Amino acid sequence: MEAVEPDDGQPFRQPPAPDDRVWRHPSEVGRDSADARRPITHRTLWRVALVSALSASLLTVGLVIAVGGIGTRADRARPSAPGTDSPPVTAVETVVQIAERLRPAIAQIRADRPGADVSGSAVFFRTDGHLLTNAHVIDGATSIEVTLSSGRQLTGRVVGSDPDTDAAVVKVDGGSFPAADMGSAADLKVGQIAVAMGSPLALAGGPSVTAGVISALHRTVRTPQGSTLFDMIQTDAAISPGSSGGVLLDSHGRVIGITTAIAVSDVGPEGLGFATPIDVARSIADELMTTGHATHAWIGIDGNDLDGATALDLDLDGGAMVNAVKDATPAEAAGLAAHDVIVALNGKPVQSMGALVAALRLHRPGDVVTIDVVRDRKRSTRTVTLAERPANP
Numbered sequence: 001m002e003a004v005e006p007d008d009g010q011p012f013r014q015p016p017a018p019d020d021r022v023w024r025h026p027s028e029v030g031r032d033s034a035d036a037r038r039p040i041t042h043r044t045l046w047r048v049a050l051v052s053a054l055s056a057s058l059l060t061v062g063l064v065i066a067v068g069g070i071g072t073r074a075d076r077a078r079p080s081a082p083g084t085d086s087p088p089v090t091a092v093e094t095v096v097q098i099a100e101r102l103r104p105a106i107a108q109i110r111a112d113r114p115g116a117d118v119s120g121s122a123v124f125f126r127t128d129g130h131l132l133t134n135a136h137v138i139d140g141a142t143s144i145e146v147t148l149s150s151g152r153q154l155t156g157r158v159v160g161s162d163p164d165t166d167a168a169v170v171k172v173d174g175g176s177f178p179a180a181d182m183g184s185a186a187d188l189k190v191g192q193i194a195v196a197m198g199s200p201l202a203l204a205g206g207p208s209v210t211a212g213v214i215s216a217l218h219r220t221v222r223t224p225q226g227s228t229l230f231d232m233i234q235t236d237a238a239i240s241p242g243s244s245g246g247v248l249l250d251s252h253g254r255v256i257g258i259t260t261a262i263a264v265s266d267v268g269p270e271g272l273g274f275a276t277p278i279d280v281a282r283s284i285a286d287e288l289m290t291t292g293h294a295t296h297a298w299i300g301i302d303g304n305d306l307d308g309a310t311a312l313d314l315d316l317d318g319g320a321m322v323n324a325v326k327d328a329t330p331a332e333a334a335g336l337a338a339h340d341v342i343v344a345l346n347g348k349p350v351q352s353m354g355a356l357v358a359a360l361r362l363h364r365p366g367d368v369v370t371i372d373v374v375r376d377r378k379r380s381t382r383t384v385t386l387a388e389r390p391a392n393p
Contacts, residue, residue: 166227314374345359370384
C-alpha cells in the first residue's frame with residue numbers, strides 16, 4: 001500500500017500494531033531559540049503530536065485500584081492562608097459558565113531553557129499570585145514568563161517542585177488574582193462530565209476549553225523522566241501539547257486535577273489524557289510553599305501488585321504484595337515480612353501497589369497508620385509509624 005502524502009508533505013502511515021503505541025507529556029512545545037517565535041504552521045502541528053515519545057510498555061494501567069485511595073487529610077487539604085481561595089460553587093454549571101468564570105484563573109507559562117523555550121499552563125489556586133503547574137514545565141528554567149488570560153505578562157519565580165508527583169508552584173507579584181475553586185478527586189465517578197482548560201501550543205488569546213467525561217480512575221503512568229505517577233485521572237476531554245499544568249474541572253467548575261500527560265500514537269492523539277488528582281497536587285503545593293521542598297511518607301518495602309491467580313487463591317479483590325522488607329524501616333519495626341499482602345490502609349481497601357503509594361502520599365512522615373495484612377490466609381492489623389523516604393530508598 002502506497003503512502004498518501006498530506007498537505008505538508010509528511011506521509012501518512014498505516015495504523016500501528018496495538019503494542020506500537022507511545023505515551024507522551026502534553027508538554028511544552030520545545031523549540032530552539034531561533035524558532036521560538038516562529039508562527040505555528042500545519043507542518044509544525046504535525047510534528048508537535050510526536051514530541052516526548054514513550055514506549056507503550058512503559059504505561060501501566062491500574063485495572064484494580066482501591067476505592068477511596070485518593071482520600072483527603074484535613075490538615076493537608078485546607079488552604080494555607082485563610083481567605084486566599086475563592087468561595088466554593090455548589091450549583092452545576094454549563095460549560096459556557098465554567099469557561100467564563102475560570103478563564104481568568106488560567107495562565108500560560110513560558111519557561112526559558114538553554115537553547116529552547118517551553119510553553120505550558122498553570123492555574124491560580126490562591127489570590128496572592130501562587131500558581132499550580134507541572135514540575136516538567138518549569139524544570140531547568142532560567143526564567144519564567146507568565147501570561148494572564150487578559151494578555152498581561154508577569155515575571156514568575158519557582159517556589160518549589162516535586163518530580164515524584166510532577167507538581168510545582170510558581171509565584172507572581174502584582175496584586176490580587178482570581179483563583180480557581182479547589183475541589184476533590186476522592187468521589188469521582190467514571191462517566192461524569194469533565195472540562196479541561198489550558199493554553200495549548202503557546203497560542204495567544206487566552207486559555208482553551210474542551211469537554212468530555214472521566215474515562216477511568218486510578219491509572220498508573222510512567223513519565224519520560226522515569227518517575228511513576230499513581231492514581232491518575234483519565235479523561236477524553238482533549239488535552240493538547242502545551243496544556244501541561246492546566247486544569248481538569250468537574251461540572252461545578254471546581255478543579256479536580258492538574259492535566260499532566262496525553263497518549264499519542266504514530267497516527268495521532270488517542271483521546272486519552274491524564275490528570276494528577278488535585279488532592280495530591282494541592283497537598284504538595286502547600287508543603288512547597290511552607291518548606292520549599294516536598295517530603296514523602298515511607299514504610300520501607302519493595303513490592304508489586306498482587307497477581308490475579310494469587311488473588312483468586314486467597315479470595316482477595318487485590319492487594320500489594322510485599323517482596324522484601326528493608327532493614328531498620330517502619331515496615332520491619334511493625335513486623336511486616338516478605339509474601340505479606342497489604343489489603344488496607346487506615347481501613348480503606350488497598351488493591352494494588354500503586355494504590356498503596358498513592359494513599360501514603362496523603363500522609364506525612366511521623367504519622368501513625370494502621371495496615372491490614374494477609375499472611376498465611378489470616379488477616380491481621382499492624383500499626384506503622386511512617387518515616388521520611390530517603391533520597392535513595
